[in-house]
Amino acid sequence: MASEASPAGGSLADRVTQPDAPKPAETEKPGDGAPSELRGSELQEPDYSVEVKLSDQQADPNNPLYSVTNFEDLGLDERILKGLSAMNFRKPSKVQERALPLLMRNPPSNLVGQSQSGTGKTAAFTLNILSRLDLSSEQSQKTPQALILAPTRELARQIVGVIQVMGQFLDGLIIGTAVPADSATRPTQMACSVVVGTPGTVQDMIKKRIMNASQLKVLVLDEADNMLDQQGLGDQCIRVKAMLPRTIQVVLFSATFPTHVHRYAGKFAPDANEITLKHEELTVEGIKQLYMDCNNDDEKYRNLVQLYGLLTVGSSIIFVRTRNSAVEIEKRMVAEGHTVASLTGGIEGSQRDAVIDAFRSGDAKVLITTNVLARGIDVSTVSLVVNYDIPEAFTPGSKSREPDYQTYLHRIGRTGRFGRIGVAISFVSNRDEWDMLRKIQEHFGCNIDRVDTDDWDEVEKVIKKTIKNPRSQANYVQMS
Numbered sequence: 001m002a003s004e005a006s007p008a009g010g011s012l013a014d015r016v017t018q019p020d021a022p023k024p025a026e027t028e029k030p031g032d033g034a035p036s037e038l039r040g041s042e043l044q045e046p047d048y049s050v051e052v053k054l055s056d057q058q059a060d061p062n063n064p065l066y067s068v069t070n071f072e073d074l075g076l077d078e079r080i081l082k083g084l085s086a087m088n089f090r091k092p093s094k095v096q097e098r099a100l101p102l103l104m105r106n107p108p109s110n111l112v113g114q115s116q117s118g119t120g121k122t123a124a125f126t127l128n129i130l131s132r133l134d135l136s137s138e139q140s141q142k143t144p145q146a147l148i149l150a151p152t153r154e155l156a157r158q159i160v161g162v163i164q165v166m167g168q169f170l171d172g173l174i175i176g177t178a179v180p181a182d183s184a185t186r187p188t189q190m191a192c193s194v195v196v197g198t199p200g201t202v203q204d205m206i207k208k209r210i211m212n213a214s215q216l217k218v219l220v221l222d223e224a225d226n227m228l229d230q231q232g233l234g235d236q237c238i239r240v241k242a243m244l245p246r247t248i249q250v251v252l253f254s255a256t257f258p259t260h261v262h263r264y265a266g267k268f269a270p271d272a273n274e275i276t277l278k279h280e281e282l283t284v285e286g287i288k289q290l291y292m293d294c295n296n297d298d299e300k301y302r303n304l305v306q307l308y309g310l311l312t313v314g315s316s317i318i319f320v321r322t323r324n325s326a327v328e329i330e331k332r333m334v335a336e337g338h339t340v341a342s343l344t345g346g347i348e349g350s351q352r353d354a355v356i357d358a359f360r361s362g363d364a365k366v367l368i369t370t371n372v373l374a375r376g377i378d379v380s381t382v383s384l385v386v387n388y389d390i391p392e393a394f395t396p397g398s399k400s401r402e403p404d405y406q407t408y409l410h411r412i413g414r415t416g417r418f419g420r421i422g423v424a425i426s427f428v429s430n431r432d433e434w435d436m437l438r439k440i441q442e443h444f445g446c447n448i449d450r451v452d453t454d455d456w457d458e459v460e461k462v463i464k465k466t467i468k469n470p471r472s473q474a475n476y477v478q479m480s
């Protein structure tokens with residue numbers, strides 16, 4: 001009964017101190033988590049929800065999508081404004097409004113920009129690039145003037161897609177993609193105005209003179225903290241930068257900049273202007289964070305299968321720790337008659353492209369993946385994210401298991417894009433995982449509420465209350 005089992009009522013902090021204790025009795029009432037003045041037996045929980053339109057969110061100064069200006073006020077070229085209007089972008093978000101004047105100013109200055117997931121960082125750096133391009137001659141159109149580096153091929157391809165649409169009215173704009181390819185499809189010359197790629201491939205192309213770096217004016221690192229922090233990627237980024245003109249404008253964007261990377265970012269982008277957030281400001285209001293108790297690994301799998309009907313309400317992403325478990329879970333679910341796909345770094349590039357394209361189009365609605373897709377991927381129909389395994393930071397020599405705070409935030413940020421609503425569910429199957437989730441909750445100062453798997457009707461109700469079919473209606477932040 002709804003009044004007896006109110007999974008949304010209790011947050012992780014209430015229980016995490018007793019991870020091995022039996023599951024709490026189902027006695028909580030709706031509103032147990034509410035401020036004391038609002039608790040009371042007479043008080044009825046409203047049985048309806050109010051959806052906040054995007055325009056209202058953009059008019060609320062506390063919302064990351066808020067802005068006072070219009071794109072017209074930002075000094076953008078008419079053809080770029082036409083591109084924005086074709087994309088249905090009516091008003092800038094906060095990060096766009098703050099970053100664009102800093103980025104477009106002359107002489108150009110560097111920028112370290114931070115903003116919550118799904119708040120439009122891609123448009124912020126793309127608009128600056130499009131504004132700075134000289135497309136007046138065939139030669140300039142075919143010589144790279146801006147370079148964007150992203151950690152994965154999926155993200156690089158996605159950014160190419162955004163630039164294509166935003167720049168569709170700029171005659172002579174040519175965009176090149178520099179991601180790993182077999183020799184038959186590898187370009188022999190990057191004859192384009194903008195290059196988007198992964199660091200290793202770009203480094204290789206510049207070294208082999210497939211790409212001319214001499215005329216580059218802007219370098220962007222998307223997911224910059226991840227790029228600079230990861231050993232391989234970080235080295236490649238440094239090597240690429242060393243081959244670029246010294247006067248290049250360096251732009252770093254991410255939703256997260258942990259302190260140690262932030263310090264380093266200052267060296268990579270010297271004298272940069274900065275737009276930063278505190279970690280308590282990082283979670284997105286529209287993402288309802290939940291967790292499920294699972295007694296063991298097998299129960300995790302059974303819970304996932306139980307969830308399947310809900311996973312297909314919109315599109316869903318299930319994050320697991322290893323490539324092997326992604327493949328295992330996919331095989332097991334397919335054998336049981338479910339339609340799921342998987343994408344990991346272990347599969348070949350063209351197959352990865354086919355899987356992500358099917359997911360974007362909605363042909364594949366449930367995607368099992370690793371951290372490879374944790375960052376940047378923007379599919380607005382994703383209404384549910386499952387942390388099948390809690391993301392972990394691997395600290396060599398450390399005995400205790402530590403959460404990977406940044407990855408948690410990026411993973412759950414695959415839903416709730418630009419004011420939409422979504423649900424993120426983390427599976428917890430042992431004490432270590434309880435501890436990690438509690439730390440995540442404390443770190444971000446957010447609530448992660450328990451859903452009770454003893455009552456699947458209730459689980460369904462809780463989740464459906466938040467998500468509706470995003471394909472059939474605009475689904476913006478919901479307040480109940």
Ligand SMILES: Nc1ncnc2c1ncn2[C@@H]1O[C@H](COP(=O)(O)OP(=O)(O)OP(=O)(O)O)[C@@H](O)[C@H]1O
Binds near residue numbers: 093123380413414
């Ligand atoms: N001004 C705008 N008006 C309407 N929609 C917008 C606007 N700016 C961006 N969007 C949309 O918001 C979504 C999220 O944008 P984007 O992918 O750039 O987010 P992000 O900040 O880079 O997120 P992440 O940190 O997860 O990479 C995209 O679908 C984009 O088209």
